[in-house]
Amino acid sequence: MNEVFFYLFAGLSVAFAAVAVTAKNIIRGGVALLGSFVALGAVYFTAGAEFVGIVQVIVYGGAIVVLYLFALMTMDLKKMKEDPFRAGSVAIGSFLSLAVIVLLITGGLTVGGEVEPQISGATEIAMPLFYKFLLPFEIVSVLLLVATIGAVAIGRRDS
Amino acid sequence: MIDNLLSLLFIVGLMLVAVPPITYLERKVLGHMQQRPGPMVVGFHGILQPLADAIKLIFKEDIIPKGSDKFLFILAPSFGVFAALLAASVVPIGFIHAVEMKSALFFVMAMSSISIYALILAGYASNDKYSFLAGMRAAAQVLGFELPMGFAIMAVVILMGSFDFTEIVKWQQEHGWGILYQPVAFVIFLIMMIAEIGRPPFDLPEGESELVGGFHTEYSGMRFASFFFGEYINIIVISLVVTLLFFGGWSGPFVDKFPVLGVVYHLLKAGFFVFLTFWLRATFPRYRFDQMLPIMWKTMLPLAIVNVFIAALEGFFLS
Numbered sequence: 087m088n089e090v091f092f093y094l095f096a097g098l099s100v101a102f103a104a105v106a107v108t109a110k111n112i113i114r115g116g117v118a119l120l121g122s123f124v125a126l127g128a129v130y131f132t133a134g135a136e137f138v139g140i141v142q143v144i145v146y147g148g149a150i151v152v153l154y155l156f157a158l159m160t161m162d163l164k165k166m167k168e169d170p171f172r173a174g175s176v177a178i179g180s181f182l183s184l185a186v187i188v189l190l191i192t193g194g195l196t197v198g199g200e201v202e203p204q205i206s207g208a209t210e211i212a213m214p215l216f217y218k219f220l221l222p223f224e225i226v227s228v229l230l231l232v233a234t235i236g237a238v239a240i241g242r243r244d245s
Numbered sequence: 246m247i248d249n250l251l252s253l254l255f256i257v258g259l260m261l262v263a264v265p266p267i268t269y270l271e272r273k274v275l276g277h278m279q280q281r282p283g284p285m286v287v288g289f290h291g292i293l294q295p296l297a298d299a300i301k302l303i304f305k306e307d308i309i310p311k312g313s314d315k316f317l318f319i320l321a322p323s324f325g326v327f328a329a330l331l332a333a334s335v336v337p338i339g340f341i342h343a344v345e346m347k348s349a350l351f352f353v354m355a356m357s358s359i360s361i362y363a364l365i366l367a368g369y370a371s372n373d374k375y376s377f378l379a380g381m382r383a384a385a386q387v388l389g390f391e392l393p394m395g396f397a398i399m400a401v402v403i404l405m406g407s408f409d410f411t412e413i414v415k416w417q418q419e420h421g422w423g424i425l426y427q428p429v430a431f432v433i434f435l436i437m438m439i440a441e442i443g444r445p446p447f448d449l450p451e452g453e454s455e456l457v458g459g460f461h462t463e464y465s466g467m468r469f470a471s472f473f474f475g476e477y478i479n480i481i482v483i484s485l486v487v488t489l490l491f492f493g494g495w496s497g498p499f500v501d502k503f504p505v506l507g508v509v510y511h512l513l514k515a516g517f518f519v520f521l522t523f524w525l526r527a528t529f530p531r532y533r534f535d536q537m538l539p540i541m542w543k544t545m546l547p548l549a550i551v552n553v554f555i556a557a558l559e560g561f562f563l564s
Contacts, residue, residue, distance in 0.1 A: 148358025
């Protein structure tokens, strides 16, 4: 039963993601992105990772897509449509997507085998995160802080 | 399995059936607080007013404005109702548990953040300046209230050690109501929950004195009504949650012997908070937008973060 839902939501997530990139209306694309994120959250549910699924919906569905839509609604979309693609950004984008595909396939091949889904809550994530992997976690948090300060510095009005 | 299904039917049914009487009660309470009788014409003291409203809304012409994004215009109202009903499904009422989930409290948060899309998308799709402004306000508001609310909940979770409502109530049955330990978290949660359900004084996306009708300016008939279905179900759900977190949920005298009493206690406690939202609406003027954001980001958020440390200390000394 779980497997049926797993493939259903996984398929939905991919389909929504495809709509998100191909949609001509960028706000509709944003809504499709929301659908993709929520479907991905459901995929985590079917794998037993309840907590991760909910975090996925809150962080990506609740906060990040709202932020995207907020930013997109304030932009001049007509002007953006007329802007041609730049060869440089297309090249970087395709390189990054290729790298992600290669990483995903190699990762999938190395993990392989049967994975028993187990119901896992906050504790199962918090314990390794704050004991075993505390140093990487702290480094990432400093990185995020740097990014935040950088964003504030760029967005600040000169007075 | 059958039990869960019946409980689910009960909870969803309760949410849908409770909305019309609550709209009636709201208008009556508001009326009496403002020294006027409220609805009086349809039936005894206007008791059939919700029925009359429903008939009116069903037979009203359904208008989709020109130049609107038709697909999103139709999609938007459903976000509110579905998200609110999904949130309701994980909230236990007394001994009635529909969907048992380890992280139920977190799930309610997730659904409340999804329900805000109803406002944002309606604002965008209507092709109307006022609706658009309302959608922008809703987006800014959701980013504002989510963090303080999350930290207020985090304090409770640290103290009681679980996201599961059953465990939270069990903790309170042993140690006493949550509000005794976390009064600051309660105050923050109360203010942020009013912002979350978009009720006065935080109903900025609606703001009828500035934005005509805000996000629902262009909606009519049942589409208009479904926004309010979502809003009122959200009020009930969040009232149930606040009693679970801070007022012992279904705990009370004689619940051990008669589990039905637990349902009654829980609904009565939640009923007080539903009443409180009417009360606040009658009492406070709406905040201005430039007042609301500083309240959330500059006052509530630091307070909530400091409060998390206090909760951790409390948890340390209690264990």
